[in-house]
Amino acid sequence: MKNAFIFFSAITLALLCYGTYQGLVVAPREETMGDAQRIFYYHVPSATAAYSLFFVNFVASIVYLWKRSARADAWAMAAAEVGIVFATATLTLGMIWARYAWGHWWAWDMRLTTFLILWLLYVSYLVLRRSSEAGSTYVMSAALAVVVFLDVPFNYMANRWFRTNHPQPVTLDDPRMKFALMTTMIAFLAFAALIVWFRYDIERAVQKVAATHIRKATRSVMASIAAPAVLFFQLPELEIHRQRTFMYGGYIAAWVIYLGYLLLLMMKRSNLKKEASELAR
Amino acid sequence: MSNAANSIAGLTWANVVKDVRLEWRSRDVFNSMLFFALLVVVIFSFAFDPTAEESREIVGGLIWVAFLFSTVTALNQSWARELRNGVLDAYRVSPAPAEALFFGKCIGNFIFVTVLECLMAPLFVVFYNLTFAGPAWQMVVILVLGTWALVINGTFFAVMSIRTRNRELMLPLLLLPISIPAIMSMVQSTRAVLNGTTPGGHIKLLAGYCVVFTTACYLLFETVLNAE
Amino acid sequence: MNVSKIYGRTAALRDVSLELESGRFYVLRGENGAGKSTLLRMVAGLSEPTQGEIRIFGLKTSEARSHLGYMAHAPLVYDEFSGMENLRFFARLYGISSDGPLAEAMRRVGLDPELTRRVGQYSQGMRQRLSLARSIFHSPDLLLLDEPFSNVDPESAAQISRLLATMRTSGATILLITHQLGLLAEIADEFLFLSAGELVSRDAAARVTV
Numbered sequence: 050m051k052n053a054f055i056f057f058s059a060i061t062l063a064l065l066c067y068g069t070y071q072g073l074v075v076a077p078r079e080e081t082m083g084d085a086q087r088i089f090y091y092h093v094p095s096a097t098a099a100y101s102l103f104f105v106n107f108v109a110s111i112v113y114l115w116k117r118s119a120r121a122d123a124w125a126m127a128a129a130e131v132g133i134v135f136a137t138a139t140l141t142l143g144m145i146w147a148r149y150a151w152g153h154w155w156a157w158d159m160r161l162t163t164f165l166i167l168w169l170l171y172v173s174y175l176v177l178r179r180s181s182e183a184g185s186t187y188v189m190s191a192a193l194a195v196v197v198f199l200d201v202p203f204n205y206m207a208n209r210w211f212r213t214n215h216p217q218p219v220t221l222d223d224p225r226m227k228f229a230l231m232t233t234m235i236a237f238l239a240f241a242a243l244i245v246w247f248r249y250d251i252e253r254a255v256q257k258v259a260a261t262h263i264r265k266a267t268r269s270v271m272a273s274i275a276a277p278a279v280l281f282f283q284l285p286e287l288e289i290h291r292q293r294t295f296m297y298g299g300y301i302a303a304w305v306i307y308l309g310y311l312l313l314l315m316m317k318r319s320n321l322k323k324e325a326s327e328l329a330r
Numbered sequence: 331m332s333n334a335a336n337s338i339a340g341l342t343w344a345n346v347v348k349d350v351r352l353e354w355r356s357r358d359v360f361n362s363m364l365f366f367a368l369l370v371v372v373i374f375s376f377a378f379d380p381t382a383e384e385s386r387e388i389v390g391g392l393i394w395v396a397f398l399f400s401t402v403t404a405l406n407q408s409w410a411r412e413l414r415n416g417v418l419d420a421y422r423v424s425p426a427p428a429e430a431l432f433f434g435k436c437i438g439n440f441i442f443v444t445v446l447e448c449l450m451a452p453l454f455v456v457f458y459n460l461t462f463a464g465p466a467w468q469m470v471v472i473l474v475l476g477t478w479a480l481v482i483n484g485t486f487f488a489v490m491s492i493r494t495r496n497r498e499l500m501l502p503l504l505l506l507p508i509s510i511p512a513i514m515s516m517v518q519s520t521r522a523v524l525n526g527t528t529p530g531g532h533i534k535l536l537a538g539y540c541v542v543f544t545t546a547c548y549l550l551f552e553t554v555l556n557a558e
Numbered sequence: 559m560n561v562s563k564i565y566g567r568t569a570a571l572r573d574v575s576l577e578l579e580s581g582r583f584y585v586l587r588g589e590n591g592a593g594k595s596t597l598l599r600m601v602a603g604l605s606e607p608t609q610g611e612i613r614i615f616g617l618k619t620s621e622a623r624s625h626l627g628y629m630a631h632a633p634l635v636y637d638e639f640s641g642m643e644n645l646r647f648f649a650r651l652y653g654i655s656s657d658g659p660l661a662e663a664m665r666r667v668g669l670d671p672e673l674t675r676r677v678g679q680y681s682q683g684m685r686q687r688l689s690l691a692r693s694i695f696h697s698p699d700l701l702l703l704d705e706p707f708s709n710v711d712p713e714s715a716a717q718i719s720r721l722l723a724t725m726r727t728s729g730a731t732i733l734l735i736t737h738q739l740g741l742l743a744e745i746a747d748e749f750l751f752l753s754a755g756e757l758v759s760r761d762a763a764a765r766v767t768v
Contacts, residue, residue, distance in 0.1 A: 192553055341650065556604075
């Protein structure tokens with residue numbers, strides 16, 4: 050199991066590097082927005098990852114309500130939390146891009162509003178998890194997850210009445226752009242899966258207060274983050290160009306969010322280890 | 331344990347009657363609801379100084395914000411009553427099905443909020459010089475569906491919030507994000523009726539919302555009630 | 559029943575395994591936090607065990623509800639109704655629609671069925687007696703009581719114990735939690751001791767020094 054995890058981390062790391070490289074360097078500059086458009090290669094996959102994770106949360110919650118299995122609940126929790134991380138990154142990237150493209154950070158148009166509400170819904174899920182009485186948490190949050198997910202289609206339909214100036218599905222004529230998007234998409238989905246796996250392990254440990262298998266996982270994930278970051282410093286033409294500022298700003302903001310979350314997970318892991326050793330006396 | 335189907339309807343009714351009688355004796359729910367709603371109307375009238383034209387655009391939103399606050403207050407109060415002497419435990423220990431309690435509460439809350447709306451709506455019409463360019467009966471449909479949408483989810487989340495710290499904060503925190511599509515439909519359809527355009531699509535969305543969430547909450551209520 | 563109950567990281571009850579015979583009067587004792595209320599709530603069907611199961615007369619708790627009566631130190635009645643009005647509502651939940659058994663139950667606990675005063679104006683002793691009436695009007699076979707005597711005046715307490723003795727004689731099983739043993743020295747059959755979530759001992763009444 051640990052070997053599978055390390056192997057998967059290695060693949061994810063490779064994909065992320067490759068994807069970032071494609072997005073930052075290989076894909077051609079888009080006419081209207083120039084390099085700032087490259088934010089797209091992180092923004093869209095993050096959004097897809099978030100949506101997928103919320104769906105996983107829905108399924109896991111239903112399984113929990115049906116079978117009352119602690120594993121199902123661990124998946125639900127992990128998926129929701131990591132989903133919020135990706136959703137936050139999506140919103141941040143979107144806002145940075147918006148600032149460049151439209152001049153203002155936010156607009157109440159359909160896509161943004163829908164996504165923001167989705168974010169709010171899952172934050173309310175996390176709040177419920179934290180403030181519910183012990184013993185009732187799993188059941189109640191599973192019930193909430195089901196109801197929340199049922200809201201998603203209504204959310205989408207209700208918001209259609211807003212006008213939208215969200216860039217229409219960007220027509221990617223150039224095959225290199227399509228390729229870049231595809232690679233980052235796969236890379237991010239793998240990345241999401243990896244972090245969820247990690248988070249699931251932590252959640253299981255929280256459930257059992259046993260900290261044996263958490264150590265190994267950390268090193269691999271750290272490595273897969275570090276590599277793309279290194280890539281930034283090797284890019285040619287660091288000429289200060291306004292578009293580039295936004296592009297880098299976007300990418301760096303995304304990584305700050307992901308890294309920040311991983312740091313939190315690390316701290317949680319070390320707290321768990323301390324607790325486990327105390328209980329083992 | 332005979333005629334289960336009959337019992338649920340009968341027990342639901344018994345619950346509704348009980349809630350209405352309790353309310354009649356103590357008037358907790360009603361007083362706080364009324365206070366909030368009036369407060370909202372008055373404050374908004376200072377915040378906005380609308381002409382008849384403008385008011386048609388915003389009053390749809392204002393009405394529903396006022397009703398939303400009132401509904402949240404009503405929900406908190408009506409469950410608080412069950413918790414006060416631990417009465418909820420007595421209900422759970424009895425053979426009565428949880429669904430009867432749920433629908434009884436929903437219908438009771440629905441009645442209270444509707445009474446409030448009947449009192450408040452004329453006030454809104456007067457304060458904001460509203461005239462209905464579209465058929466006014468559609469407004470009734472919107473009010474009924476919209477109130478039900480808020481009440482059904484609200485009652486469900488109110489039960490959830492019983493088992494949390496910060497009980498009174500949890501209810502709006504859980505209810506508001508989920509109700510956003512319903513609120514949007516209510517506001518848009520109210521605006522449409524005031525302006526004379528057709529609210530058909532919005533009303534359908536609202537109706538769909540009510541059906542889906544009534545079913546979901548009905549199925550999940552017992553689980554949540556007994557989550558201990 | 560063989561049950562465990564885990565609350566988050568704490569186990570409120572660990573592997574408590576009990577079998578109770580019908581028609582006997584059991585008193586559950588232990589220091590605060592030993593898990594007595596938790597156990598009682600599980601038997602009442604208010605709380606699900608994390609592991610294990612509870613069977614009452616061979617039935618699951620959810621099926622046995624009409625055979626149970628539950629009383630806690632909270633009165634479990636509405637302040638705004640009178641005694642009879644409260645009972646009428648709860649009777650409806652058990653499928654009883656006539657006033658007969660309700661008036662009977664009230665008289666047995668020493669309350670006047672005609673009293674129209676709201677429960678909010680009752681003394682604590684009266685409230686607990688009404689709560690007892692609420693637990694017995696459907697003639698349950700198993701009666702569960704959690705600290706019924708707390709904050710109750712001595713006269714009401716004596717009345718409650720007399721009624722419990724009568725019920726036991728007519729064949730009901732009683733499981734009661736209390737710290738006030740003086741009242742029950744005569745009537746109890748067996749004492750169960752819980753400590754830190756585990757069942758420590760069971761003693762027949764005669765051997766316990768109060």
